[in-house]
Amino acid sequence: MSRIAVARRLRxxxxxxxxxxxxxxxxRRLxxxxxxxxxxxxxxVADFVCLxxxxxxxIDGGAHDAEEAQLKDLERTAVLESFGYHLIRFSNGQVLNAPGEVCDVIVATLRAARA
Known part of the structure; x- marks a missing residue:
């Protein structure tokens, strides 16, 4: 399956x-x-991107808690950062239980990127 087809399925x-x-x-709400x-x-395929x-x-679910998954996440982060992106991660719980705090972190990161 192509990456585009995978992205469509994930959406x-x-x-x-x-x-x-x-x-x-x-x-552009945030x-x-x-x-x-x-x-x-x-x-x-990145979950969310601001080009x-x-x-x-x-956004990481419980499967990302396993040691093997964490190693893959480190590799993924390194590859994406090598393309010039800054990457931030949140757990499902953070997004669902503290969306205001998540938005605050995103806004602060966006402001720093624009400075």
Missing amino acids: RDQTHAEARLWTLVRG ADAKFRRQVPIGRY EARLIIE
């Missing part, structure tokens, strides 16, 4: 946390930044 089958964050960032979701970058700020937001 259609998003998690609750991804859907919640999308409602908060879509349509710091007037345009976000896209499930964007192919290199061999990966103008070179910012990637990843």
Whole structure:
């Protein structure tokens, strides 16, 4: 399956946390930044991307707690950062239980990128 087909499937089958964050960032609702979701970058598909700020937001579920998954996440982060992106990660719980705090971190990161 192509990365574009994978991205389309991921957009259609998003998690609750991804859907919640999308409602908060879509349509330039957050710091007037345009976000896209499930964007192919290199061999990966990033959850959310603001191209103008070179910012990637990843939402991690419980599977990312396993040691093997954490090692893969480190590799993924290194590859995405090698393309010039800054990457921030939130857990599903953070997005669902503290969306205001998540938005504060995103806004602060966007402001720093624009400075």
